[in-house]
Amino acid sequence: MELSRRDLILKHIVEHFIKTALPVGSQTLIQNYELSFSSATIRNEMLALENAGLLEKTHTSSGRIPSSKGYQYYVDHLRNKSVDERIKQQLQVILSQKAQSVTEIIQKSSEILSNMTKLASVVLGPNAQQEKLMSIQVTPLDNNSATVVFITDSGYVENKTFVLPKNIEKEALADCMNLINKRLKGTPVSELSAKMEAIKPILEDFIAEHDVVYQAFIQAFLNFAGERLKLYGKHSLFNQPEFAHDGDKLRKILTLLESPKLLHHFSKSSGNLEVNIGDQDQNQDLSIVSSKLRMPGEKESRIALVGPTRMDYDRALSALEYVTEMLEKYFEKISDKSKEEGKRK
Amino acid sequence: MELSRRDLILKHIVEHFIKTALPVGSQTLIQNYELSFSSATIRNEMLALENAGLLEKTHTSSGRIPSSKGYQYYVDHLRNKSVDERIKQQLQVILSQKAQSVTEIIQKSSEILSNMTKLASVVLGPNAQQEKLMSIQVTPLDNNSATVVFITDSGYVENKTFVLPKNIEKEALADCMNLINKRLKGTPVSELSAKMEAIKPILEDFIAEHDVVYQAFIQAFLNFAGERLKLYGKHSLFNQPEFAHDGDKLRKILTLLESPKLLHHFSKSSGNLEVNIGDQDQNQDLSIVSSKLRMPGEKESRIALVGPTRMDYDRALSALEYVTEMLEKYFEKISDKSKEEGKRK
DNA sequence: TTTAGCACTCAACAAGAATGAATGCTAAGG
């Protein structure tokens, strides 16, 4: 299908910006691409695209950069869907090996994805999305310490011991926990990080040094989340120019990557292929693309790629689609095989 | 013991710099501490200290900062050796709990250390220092891929599969591996990262696309090292002012923390308490302090704290000493107990 | 509808000037 002139210009802008990380002006486009119209025309089109909310300016007289909406449009209508040959080759190698567990295969595929896209990749453990919190309990051990225990409906237990503030009243703590339990029971694990915030004021009401207790909660929950998410290729993000010079941004992003917020993201995702551009809570610079992965035994997992808003969506999505598709085919094949063997016997 | 005037000034400078991260001048000292002599005297002393190599200037007319040697002197002669009460309290809590494995206790102690010092803490697995490499083998799987396998004298195996460069000759690869094996056999795991560098030229001689193979080696070795080192509180480093604004430095340090170089550091350490200030290979900004930990069953481990050169050595060392001492006492107690129980039966 | 031409905007860079915290040195005082 032929692209309209406007779409063509948008496509060039998005792709050029993804390559250079610099605002794109009308001159730049003329110089780098063979276009049959002048820079003034481009400027007019860019104005229209800006009015449509697909482009943005960093300042009055700068070039344009894509807005979230612009990326979204690019992803939906303009991207090339080309799969890197090296990914095909490498995945081939992984899948042709014998005697590997399913988790091993997924892990290796995830590494390949991360390597090839230069993004961080995240794998969500099977069924972690459905898992629900059954109870939180705080058990005082003695006058100085207590343990907080999380239990989920699938029987997973996580705990954390912490030093008890001195001036704490045991009854207050018990009452407080009752309230919190009522509030959180049945919450899917993936939504817990969001709800944890709501806990804070309750603790503040009941307990003087609430922060110690809250920190223990967070810690326990972090262990929890860590068990469910496998992260690869964090380092890749270091090399993205938008993070290289801004230590503060880098810090925020690394913290986010290892915090339960990431888990929270998955709770929102259920489709085959989800693209989440730049509108993570508090973090405009990060995008997440993820794909559902059907595993043997009716289980379900998600593989995601995390990177700057200015990531190469075409590359990332194509790779992700290809890999999950191949994995699913592979899983089908082995489950067919094991059925056959079952019959023979 | 009374400190000499010179030592007193050095002590103040080191401690002030640790607190503020800013070069310390004679004025600043006068204003912040009660000193019975004038700024001119301080300047004279500072000159002497600089000549002795204990202080440095960042530029001709700046205040002074401690040199590595200055920190070393501070650590050896001037520090306060005061243990934070909160550490005592928290450790108490950990040790008073029942039914914990030794690794669990060490892990928790390490977390406390990291939390209290705001540094990253690292635990080296027992006996990892003595472990030696037995062989490296590359096994071609088919025409496209091969696996590299590391085996140690204690039977630990690590492997990594990689895509084989197309134009590779199998005999060349085999010859090459023979050579590498001869070179590396018996190398303690901790020294492997250093020796890996030496492998590179050999690979270059034999194999055209040597980099792919080398990367696979490194990957396998990284898994290897990762198994042996447990790292906590990486995040703490983010908040150190020296790393906050310099994204590049932060990046280097995080990469170092997750690279086998860290393991290499431990190979040099054998004493009860080792302090390694700022002279890590290529990384002047990082200091490591570590302590030997005798575990039940004649095993030995090390706990380390990693942070910027400008870390609070007093705090870090005191905490480290205290924790290892308490842990060793605790281990003795439980091994005594189990002996007694043995007798009774 | 397209495009050439032009005035205008503004980040980024560079060069200079002012500021002030620090130094080293000298000479006077205990």
Place this chain on the structure above:
DNA sequence: CCTTAGCATTCATTCTTGTTGAGTGCTAAA
């Protein structure tokens, strides 16, 4: 002989100012 006041000097830091150039929007002609 050791200490310290006084002073010229150094140099990072900050602020100001000017210049450059990529980019825009608008107008008028093709």
